[in-house]
Amino acid sequence: QSALTQPRSVSGSPGQSVTISCTGTSSDVGGYNYVSWYQQHPGKAPKLMIYDVSKRPSGVPDRFSGSKSGNTASLTISGLQAEDEADYYCCSYAGSYAGVFGGGTKLTVL
Amino acid sequence: EVQLVESGGGLVQPGGSLRLSCAASGFTFSSYSMNWVRQAPGKGLEWVSYISSSSSTIYYADSVKGRFTISRDNAKNSLYLQMNSLRDEDTAVYYCARVRVGANKYYFDYWGQGTLVTVSS
Numbered sequence: 547q548s549a550l551t552q553p554r555s556v557s558g559s560p561g562q563s564v565t566i567s568c569t570g571t572s573s574d575v576g577g578y579n580y581v582s583w584y585q586q587h588p589g590k591a592p593k594l595m596i597y598d599v600s601k602r603p604s605g606v607p608d609r610f611s612g613s614k615s616g617n618t619a620s621l622t623i624s625g626l627q628a629e630d631e632a633d634y635y636c637c638s639y640a641g642s643y644a645g646v647f648g649g650g651t652k653l654t655v656l
Numbered sequence: 657e658v659q660l661v662e663s664g665g666g667l668v669q670p671g672g673s674l675r676l677s678c679a680a681s682g683f684t685f686s687s688y689s690m691n692w693v694r695q696a697p698g699k700g701l702e703w704v705s706y707i708s709s710s711s712s713t714i715y716y717a718d719s720v721k722g723r724f725t726i727s728r729d730n731a732k733n734s735l736y737l738q739m740n741s742l743r744d745e746d747t748a749v750y751y752c753a754r755v756r757v758g759a760n761k762y763y764f765d766y767w768g769q770g771t772l773v774t775v776s777s
Contacts, residue, residue, distance in 0.1 A: 580760075591768060591770060592751070597761070598760065643708075645703040645755075648700065650700040
């Protein structure tokens, strides 16, 4: 499968909101409600932030939210904080127990 | 506390082999499916392989099919990745990740810290 399409970078000031898009096809994002989002700080392992399109694991602030429309999923971070600066990756189920990731988006908090 | 600790990475020549291990603790390892995910230097994440809790179902990405073999030993709470015929493009940090898969779910809820594999002559 081809990687999902994410913007290479987004930015926002503290307190603002940003949205990161993730575009796939009807074979992955559009075909299943199994989109997840991961936060990765430099040199660290990815951390699950959103699963099944819009669910938040315990411990993840409610400033993080997810949605999906057709073949595009979105991660919105409201009330930006300095510690939100990181790389963010979307992932979708693509059938046959396989996942397909996006290319990643670097979030800069100005 | 769930912990996943990878080991076995290192420098290997093109065409060589390497075996990665992932030691799991803090959960009932035999009840969960597991995956390997890799990340080339400065690049994004790439799903590599899946194995079900009983090893009955196994899948690979096309990029590694026929060269990599995933396995697990539930008695030892361990996951493995045997990598043969390694290529330059296999250079990456390899993560083991627990996957929640089944009725209405598919996501990686816990990740190890990763082990670096460098393929170079």
